[in-house]
Amino acid sequence: MDAVVKTSGTERALADQFAAALPRLPGGKAVAAMRTRALENFACDGLPHRRIEDWKYTDLRALMREVLPPAAAPDKAALDRAAKALERHGLEGVRRLVLVDGVFVPALSDVAALEGGLTIRSLASVLADETVHELLLSDDAGAGPMFALNSALMADGLVIDILKDASPARPLHIVHVASGSAPASAYTRSLVRIGANVSATLVESFFAADGAQNYQVNDATMIAVGDGARLDHVRLMEDGREAFNIATLKSVLGRDAAYKIFNLTAGGAVSRYQGVVRFDGQGSRLETYGVNLLNETQHGDTTLVVDHAVPHCASREVFRAVIDDRARSVFQGRIIVRPDAQKTDGKMETRALLLSDEAEVDNKPELEIFADDVTCGHGATAGALDESLLFYLRARGLPEKDAQALLIQAFVGEAIEQIADDRLREAATNAAIRWLEARAS
Amino acid sequence: MPLLEVRNLHVRVEDDGNEILHGLSLTVNKGEVHAIMGPNGSGKSTLSHVLAGKPGYEVTSGEVLFEGEDIFAMEPDERAAKGLFLAFQYPVEIPGVATMNFLRTALNAQRKARGEEEISTPDFLKKVRKVADSLNIPQDMLRRGVNVGFSGGEKKRNEVLQMALFEPKLCILDEMDSGLDIDALRIAADGVNALRSKGRAMIVITHYQRLLNYIVPDHVHVMSKGRVVKSGGKDLALELEASGYAQFEEQAA
Numbered sequence A: 001m002d003a004v005v006k007t008s009g010t011e012r013a014l015a016d017q018f019a020a021a022l023p024r025l026p027g028g029k030a031v032a033a034m035r036t037r038a039l040e041n042f043a044c045d046g047l048p049h050r051r052i053e054d055w056k057y058t059d060l061r062a063l064m065r066e067v068l069p070p071a072a073a074p075d076k077a078a079l080d081r082a083a084k085a086l087e088r089h090g091l092e093g094v095r096r097l098v099l100v101d102g103v104f105v106p107a108l109s110d111v112a113a114l115e116g117g118l119t120i121r122s123l124a125s126v127l128a129d130e131t132v133h134e135l136l137l138s139d140d141a142g143a144g145p146m147f148a149l150n151s152a153l154m155a156d157g158l159v160i161d162i163l164k165d166a167s168p169a170r171p172l173h174i175v176h177v178a179s180g181s182a183p184a185s186a187y188t189r190s191l192v193r194i195g196a197n198v199s200a201t202l203v204e205s206f207f208a209a210d211g212a213q214n215y216q217v218n219d220a221t222m223i224a225v226g227d228g229a230r231l232d233h234v235r236l237m238e239d240g241r242e243a244f245n246i247a248t249l250k251s252v253l254g255r256d257a258a259y260k261i262f263n264l265t266a267g268g269a270v271s272r273y274q275g276v277v278r279f280d281g282q283g284s285r286l287e288t289y290g291v292n293l294l295n296e297t298q299h300g301d302t303t304l305v306v307d308h309a310v311p312h313c314a315s316r317e318v319f320r321a322v323i324d325d326r327a328r329s330v331f332q333g334r335i336i337v338r339p340d341a342q343k344t345d346g347k348m349e350t351r352a353l354l355l356s357d358e359a360e361v362d363n364k365p366e367l368e369i370f371a372d373d374v375t376c377g378h379g380a381t382a383g384a385l386d387e388s389l390l391f392y393l394r395a396r397g398l399p400e401k402d403a404q405a406l407l408i409q410a411f412v413g414e415a416i417e418q419i420a421d422d423r424l425r426e427a428a429t430n431a432a433i434r435w436l437e438a439r440a441s
Numbered sequence B: 001m002p003l004l005e006v007r008n009l010h011v012r013v014e015d016d017g018n019e020i021l022h023g024l025s026l027t028v029n030k031g032e033v034h035a036i037m038g039p040n041g042s043g044k045s046t047l048s049h050v051l052a053g054k055p056g057y058e059v060t061s062g063e064v065l066f067e068g069e070d071i072f073a074m075e076p077d078e079r080a081a082k083g084l085f086l087a088f089q090y091p092v093e094i095p096g097v098a099t100m101n102f103l104r105t106a107l108n109a110q111r112k113a114r115g116e117e118e119i120s121t122p123d124f125l126k127k128v129r130k131v132a133d134s135l136n137i138p139q140d141m142l143r144r145g146v147n148v149g150f151s152g153g154e155k156k157r158n159e160v161l162q163m164a165l166f167e168p169k170l171c172i173l174d175e176m177d178s179g180l181d182i183d184a185l186r187i188a189a190d191g192v193n194a195l196r197s198k199g200r201a202m203i204v205i206t207h208y209q210r211l212l213n214y215i216v217p218d219h220v221h222v223m224s225k226g227r228v229v230k231s232g233g234k235d236l237a238l239e240l241e242a243s244g245y246a247q248f249e250e251q252a253a
Helices: A002-006 A009-024 A029-045 A076-089 A123-128 A145-153 A387-395 A400-416 A422-440 B044-052 B076-081 B099-113 B121-134 B139-143 B152-166 B182-194 B235-243 B246-252
Strands: A095-100 A118-122 A158-162 A172-178 A184-194 A199-208 A215-225 A230-238 A244-253 A258-265 A270-279 A285-294 A299-308 A314-323 A328-337 A345-354 A360-369 A375-383 B004-013 B019-028 B033-037 B057-066 B084-087 B094-098 B170-174 B201-206 B219-224 B227-232
Touching: A009 A029, A009 A145, A029 A145, A076 A095, A076 A172, A076 A199, A118 A123, A123 A158, A123 A184, A145 A184, A145 A215, A145 A244, A145 A270, A172 A184, A172 A215, A199 A215, A199 A422, A215 A230, A230 A270, A230 A422, A244 A258, A258 A270, A258 A299, A258 A400, A258 A422, A270 A285, A285 A299, A285 A328, A285 A400, A285 A422, A299 A314, A314 A328, A314 A360, A314 A400, A328 A345, A328 A375, A345 A360, A345 A400, A360 A375, A387 A400, A387 B076, A387 B094, A400 A422, A400 B094, A400 B099, B004 B044, B019 B033, B019 B044, B019 B057, B019 B227, B033 B044, B033 B235, B044 B057, B044 B076, B044 B084, B044 B170, B044 B201, B076 B084, B076 B099, B084 B152, B094 B099, B099 B121, B099 B139, B099 B152, B121 B139, B121 B152, B152 B182, B219 B235, B219 B246, B227 B235
Parallel strands: A095 A172, A158 A184, A172 A199, A184 A215, A199 A230, A215 A244, A230 A258, A244 A270, A258 A285, A270 A299, A285 A314, A299 A328, A314 A345, A328 A360, A345 A375, B033 B201, B033 B219, B084 B170, B170 B201
Antiparallel strands: A118 A158, B004 B019, B004 B057, B219 B227
């Protein structure tokens, strides 16, 4: 049975796509060998399905009927459409780094006058270099088949280095725009290394140009936060309603570091944001805030593993999901406390708001605790909008959808308010409002 | 044409089918203040809920006309935009929705429904400040979530603030005195009295006569077992205070 499934059309098509793409993909012999190994890793399991515990609620074998071929480099028309979309979704006061269909486009980016200690390169140029950083090459096993696929086919992305004590003046904004030229896949990977004592803000946005329909994003972001450094990481996923977005986050925190992640998923037909954050140094703190806004038949999965590998670290996870129509929201949160990680303080809290009888939420909190002197806990609730609050607002003149919108905004606001930067908080609020307005129309 | 006309209204609770209002009739004209008194369980609050459009009730017969229009053909927000206002007995707390944002959103929703322009920010702020000052509501209360952490008196004052801001044609005050001490009651009642006008009517629902010392009604109705069993002038309230509701309960039965 397994053998039959493994050679299903999708996996065969992927192997063919890989063979055709390999000569064009960036990197020398070492990179090509790594890609081939990664594809073999992927092929062992194939597209993840519901019998794999980690993918129980997101059966890609059933959801992803076809894997689209890798995207061609964007032409003039594609870049024009992307530029238009940027006018609508762009942010002020940030250093913008734009990937169109997975390819870095310096002409749409802001790479002039870099602050001292900040270097920004394209992944393609780094892979072509002889000395590829080990973080880009290692550790495919364990991160799952979709990350292995990313390793095999990654074409471009950003490699950002910030030296010790060299805090950038502006947030760094990595923008993924789908131009909608043709149904295609974009395999991107970015590496962000934050030196000791640096305070930085990283923003990631995913959206599409007008008219973009069927496309697939497979992204990976690798982050190393240095000792005493602080990173605020905001991610806004507003991909098109027919798009797939499978993204992997791998972060490692040094000593006395502070890392704050905010993710909003409002787009995509099917999405999965899977993260692994590992504490490598004592005295560090992680805060993650997540918001899923899903309707129609959207499927949004957030899967997060927090690995307390060392003592005296704290982690907080707060997750809010708003689910309408026949949409489905998945939250899997695992906290691992290794035997040495005494004095770990880990908490996880998820709440879901179900706006229709057919909406579905799956919550899977897991605590794997191997140390004895720790404080860990989790809580999960799911429910409908409070009828008495709705009636109060309606009695004050708010039509039903507007009253719901105000309460939904308040519900997700508890997570959005945690974004420190005013402009980014506003950007996240606007993304939520866009979802609410589309829902009301 | 009366502002509000309730004719032979029968209402039951959707969940258990219990009939609460058994043929209630009431006519309210512009400029009048009507008090509705009655014992617990007589249907006073149900009447206010049904008029405002709260879900969970089924109207089995009778009709209610607001300025000649069938009220049951309107959604709760449409009734609000047409000038019907219910001051809640227990105003809800809405965490995460700042009072100022709520007030402006509600006011503009009503204006939009009436085909009017949105209010400008300076005009809105000026208006809110003026009303808030007269009700002794500090500005920092308006920055908090709607009613979040408000005392009983503050919640009621917030209801009166909204009433002043939305300028409704008909105000229904549901047990405004419940949970208020004398000072809080006086401030709220003064706010209500300031809104009395020729163009506006009020229905004051209360269990106790005390409130009617502060808001003096033109008409008093006694409700028992889901209908009005006696109507009179303001003296009827005093009479009730002396003799109690028992006589009417027997009468209704």
